Amino acid sequence: MEIGNSERITQIIGFIGGGNMAKAIFDGIVSKKLVDTNQVFVSGPRIERLSYFKDQGVHIAENNQSLIKSCDVIFICVKPHVLETIACQINSPSIDDWHNKVFVSVLAATSLEKIQSCFVMPMKLIRVMPNTPLAVGEGCCVFTPKPNVEAKHINLVRSLLESSGLCLQVPENQINAIAAVSGSGPAFMYTIIEAMADGGVKMGIPRADAVKLAAQTMLGAAKMVLQSGKHSAQLKDEVCSAGGTTIAGIHALERGGVRSAMMDAVEASTKRAIEMECSHK
Incomplete structure (x- = not known):
């Protein structure tokens, strides 16, 4: 073998x-x-x-x-x-x-x-x-x-x-929750990429370029988390200059409940998986 x-x-x-x-x-x-x-x-x-x-x-x-x-x-x-x-x-x-x-x-x-x-x-x-x-x-x-x-x-x-x-x-008892993060997660990420691209189009970026920029940005950010060894919060803070454009955008995300919405999405997917598993018994 x-x-x-x-x-x-x-x-x-x-x-x-x-x-x-x-x-x-x-x-x-x-x-x-x-x-x-x-x-x-x-x-x-x-x-x-x-x-x-x-x-x-x-x-x-x-x-x-x-x-x-x-x-x-x-x-x-x-x-x-x-x-x-x-x-x-x-x-x-x-x-x-x-x-x-x-x-x-x-x-x-x-x-x-x-x-x-x-x-x-x-x-x-x-x-x-x-x-x-x-x-x-x-x-x-x-x-x-x-x-x-x-x-x-x-x-x-x-x-x-x-x-x-x-x-x-x-352990098997973690699989339903993990499925919500990594199994369903790509769909969540595609939604974010689409939303970022829509924002770029709204501000004048051609659609094709906006999608490429949003997708590459997510890919790069993910590699930074995996390869740098730094906490995601630290990486976020390193981009947020005092009084700058990024912290203004982060404020808008927090005001829109992006963090809560993502947690809700993982919770909803996990609960649905548990419901499906129970129905199969």
Whole structure:
């Protein structure tokens, strides 16, 4: 088993479901040359929707059971309400090396316990909460393995995911809150970028330039937080000159409740995830 950000992985990777998250993970690991496209299988209910993968040279599996027989690591990238249907399709004693396979769930608000309860065979299962910026090498994901998952399999999955950004192992009871920050977070950030660009357009900057400036500014600010080692409040203070333009803008943000609104957004997303998880039990 080859593991490491600069090493090629020899295992066969499968994706049950070919939606946005499967594409993001696939794009990330292929762009980093961890795997070749001919090491990847994908399945889905409608073959025509898998054309993106087919065009990349990925194997299109005839069905989910066929995919599992062919693969070593299987990402379950479907909506939670489809889980039981998928389980019925692949529960089979004919898969004689089931115990050697690692299943990685990216299902939102679906616990390890719930996933395992849908399957007849004991699974080596890892629950992952990734986000779509994995596709551009700036992802943020967390994972929780079942106790029966061996260290070599945890390291393999970690290598696949951390090749495209930050990847942390966390207790399962933190995943819903983390999903609100990093999973839903990109949508929150896109909203801020859009709002900043709108402000620039209002003040006379062409739309295309305003979007680029806002996005690059957020990217740069994020790297400053991650690489400088300084608290975000300190970095903010370093930009705010006494009586200057930035502190005037910060005052406007505080008056508009930006800090409270962002905290409310994380809280609302977390509560919704908990509601969804409870409904799946």
